[in-house]
Amino acid sequence: MLVYRPIRQRTQRLLLSFLLIAAWETGSSQVHYSLPEEAKHGTFVGRIAQDLGLELAELVPRLFRVASKGRGDLLEVNLQNGILFVNSRIDREELCGRSAECSIHLEVIVDRPLQVFHVEVEVKDINDNPPVFSVSEQKLSIYESRPLDTRFPLEGASDADIGENAMLTYRLSPNDFFTLDIINKKDKGKFPVLVLRKLLDREENPQLQLLLTATDGGKPELTGFVTLLILVLDANDNAPLFDRSVYEVKMYENSANQTLVIWLNASDVDEGINKEIIYSFSSLVPPSTRRKFLMNESTGEIRVNDAIDFEDSNTYEIHVEVTDKGNPPMVGHCTVLVEILDENDNSPEVVVTSLALPVREDAQVGTVIALISVSDRDSGANGQVTCSLTPHVPFKLVSTFKNYYSLVLDSALDRESLENYEVVVTARDAGSPSLSATASVSVEVADVNDNAPAFAQPEYTVLVKENNPPGCHIFTVSARDADAQENALVSYSLVERRVGERALSSYVSVHAESGKVYALQPLDHEELELLQFQVSARDAGVPPLGSNVTLQVFVLDENDNAPALLPPGSGGGAGALSQLVARSVGAGHVVAKVRAVDADSGYNAWLSYELQPAAGGARSPFRVGLYTGEISTTRALDEADAPRQRLLVLVKDHGEPALTATATVLLSLEDSGQAPKASSRASTGAAGAEAALVDVNVYLIIAICAVSSLLVLTLLLYTALRCSAPPSEGACGPGKPTLVCSSAVGSWSYSQQRRQRVCSGEGPPKADLMAFSPSLTPCPLPDVEVEEQSAGGSHLSKDGNYSIHPEHIQ
Template structure:
């Protein structure tokens, strides 16, 4: 009967385990292996690389590895062939205790790209623990008056294995008076000794029996206990508990001294045989016997220590009630104490993998970190949720498997906007009150070369005085790059196409300093226009450029030059010659520009005589009327020509004037038109000359006003101008005032072609007209206006 019952139970439990295992595998969606406990080092578990769809040749380059948070290094993977094998001894009982399902969870991680797999290896139980009794000998005291069929509880054996390996069968040595009673119910397996034949103390006062227990494993393991049964006389009524099983629920945070339950047993005997004392025979687990105590005379069971649901959640107390007869009898009961969980464990969060720094060009979906959470509590107290703060981040948490999360990239990154992210991972349970824990993470962003060097302006204008020393520093360019390290290391160079610039300008590759390699000459070169490139040291190299215009500023380094001979001889007919009569004109040129080329004429103080020279026109005229009495005399005039530069440069011209009396008029008539003519020969045309000159000047003035207004309304804003070493002088006006126009030969070097162009310098001053003019002397008025105010001539 026992054999048939055992086979039925084995088949039933085996079918249950198969169905449970199949459902668990289908629900997990992960790889599942199994290996017997106590397997030797190197035992084959599975071809994990093949089952995960990975090539064996990829394992080492992609840094194939496994991570087990809680189970040390029981398992390992051979990176050469992708086989999962046993690395160290696995004791299922030590690892999982009496839990029917024991598994080790592994995280399998590969890089490039990063992938995380979950693998569970079930540890199969083997029959490596024999069933054992608590003692080697158990003593029973039975009255001879006990009836046939009376049952005496026996303490069963314990087997650390599970499943079939822990299914126990008991055998009693042959006896005509006793047999075993073994029953299985939902609460416990009941084992008792049954009287099958009336006892006779006088016949046999002591019975020696051997109780043997065997498990259902292969090979079968067994244990024994000696039963010493003493047959008692007289006291034939044992104490009886009002319940055979007491069930108690107790919170794990119950304080020391808490009363659990009060046992109640009665004895039908009289006198001393009726007085009962309570005691605890055993507590399972046995190592925690000190947790409970019983009051002998009341049967009150009291907590005598501190409970921990996470350590043990169920206790079994076997209590005994014994009367005080000379031959005491005992009654027995069982107390089942269920420990209720209290939310007393803070959730735990740990980062098992962290990819730092994260390149800013990482694609959306990249796994940045792998996070596992856990809570030792049970039920709602052990159910946890994971959240990320702050929420407005380009990162998010994604649940991958049970209590495992992946921190992935949800949006593109830009290191130049945010260099690193500081975030807090918070795990919170569902208990009341809820408990939570946090872990801080710093995710730095790795720079990639995605920003080209940039200048503050699209172009720069630099003014440099001519005649600079060779190698002079004229300006410094600076480009910025928001990247870091070598990606922001900027170097400068001139456009390689501008070969014509190599003898004029150079740029320092590191500082961006511009240098003039040779002295610049304004009269030969007025403008250098070129591009400077800036590149970083990243991969790939990125470049930026800027246009630089270098204007050469004129200095007063050219002496005025008189056109024609510096010594002139002039014969003047003395007819009468009126004051203001134009005798001749000195022409001079200056290669400079602006104030440096604005010339003025002066007579030397020592030989002025009746002569004067126009300050800006160079016209030599009389200061008074000449008469015939002065004929025959000769005078030498020294004219000093100066520019307005700082310092001023000058030159001289000598004019020899011979005064001829009227008796020689026949010899000088041919010269009169060149010197201005006589009033008689030119008087008829003076009005025409005057009207024409006035109309011409008025037209030019009106045209200049129209052009000026048009430029003011339509010209775009000028580029910022930067001056090189020294101060640039801009000509705006003169304290004397005149019209003067300069159109000189000039060169502009720009771009690659080095084309030359012409540049005109125009200085505008208010006309200066003599304060007094004599009436009727139209020739002198015309000469003064043309010479002092309205004369326009190329220099």
């Protein structure tokens, strides 16, 4: 080790040399250096970057910096070469006082990633302070009658250095009367005592002047001087005496005022006035000690007079004099050494020195969040501090060096569960009772895009009446994203697909921000009964996340199609067509049938037939089936009946309002002999129609059963969805929508709320079930002249709908 050795203070130049000791402490990743105090500016301390394992090129980009709590800028680092050097004067005595250990604790911080190193620089003492006496001259009044070996305590010198540099020895200048004795104070150093070796004679030597020299143990040694002025008094020959020359007292700090410290007892063997004594503090007692203690001059009691704080001073040296009232007075001396015992009266201090906030919710376990330092002014167990965190938080404390800790992430974070943590660091000392302090660290969790938008349901059912206005709002989709800010900003779009030969976007659109779904054109139930598509919700995160929801849009039928009359089976077109009827037919004979279809569904397509009254009010011998359209005789024909019958049949659906069409049937009445073939053809045609109708009805029964089962299942599913889902915005028009299902054989509906009672003209009324089968081939019937008249307009559909009465279903 290179040792810094001063040759002579203020007279010779300082020669500086030292040896750098850099050692990594086991498991703590710290560096230790040492240097002597008073080192010059620029003195090399250590290659700190190399010893910490850092590259020189990293120092500036990683924001290499050194912090020293309360130490100013004594040390500095050259960022070009990574060398730690002395930046300003380091005075160990100013830095640490008389403490045996003196170190400068440096906290080295680098970012990207954040790392913290602790460096301890030990400051070695050099002998740069000579012994110093509090006064330049000490006066002693000694009576000539004092016996040999009388001892006179002297005030010793003090040395600001420590160790060997503060070990003092005393030397008295040569004389005939006094020698010097040294009293060792228990672990408190030494103080000198004059011992009388030759009786004094005031008449020969009324005054003596001696020189007391104090020398420390440094190399080279330094000295201090004080002049002893001894006044030889001629008077009282017995001085008061204490039973001990040194008293040692221990007491706790924070003792209350007037607490007794010690009760001194001195005695004087003289008689009378010379025996009366007075106690007082010596002139050697400094003012600060006089403020702390109070002396009772009559009793010798020393009591506490001010606050006693171990952290201010842990020992007091009180010099006491006892003086008799003789003439001249004589004085006795003693020293009271008061040792102050520490109490746990200082709470720990917690300081958060660095923060890395906010913390991303995907941060890795072990990420450093904050740097925390703790301290306690007390000593021993009272100053031993342990730290703990608020329970049930995803963080922990890691000790890095002595009373330094790092707050690190201990488990995964989820901002959607908790976006802010109030972490309380509690520091508690080991005193009894223990004291504690807390520091709160607010840790904000930053969001990452780890949640996709979510719909409340995977599928929605929407009911829309046909013929809606273009741009009609039919539904609103809404997705929620548990993330925050841009990561929770949801936009909506259609999942494009083809609907037949057209794109989905030609039917519907969705507003990107509100999620409102619009029908871009009027929907036609006859063209499209069910429109099924998906809406996508996507957030604005990077990368974006998304999800889809399915919408089933059922287009509900409205009565927008009038019944359409079908041409006769013979292929005749529009215009007046005649039918021959034999006069010999009996009552109930079917002579013709009017056929009509309606492109609508349900009640809107349920047709009924009515025979309009003849002109003049004459009663016609014919009637029409209410739901079959069959024209039959009501009685036997006779000669009184006109040979040419013109029948007007009104065809009406059950929509609201109802739409109608009219058909004109011309019947020619002929005698039996004139039209056998026609009658035969009519009978044959009617029989064939009935046979075909029986075959058709078998298929209709099968289709109705299948479609009924599908309808029941659909209604149950729809009811369950409506009960579990909140009300949604649906059809454009008023009224309660009715769910319509599709099957391979056509469309059908059945209402439990409304039952139609149908009258066929004969027998009791019957309840009807309607089945509409556009795929069936029309049954062959006798040719009938038909004139089509449509109320409100009509058209022929590709799919013919038939109305079948239950009495014809086998």
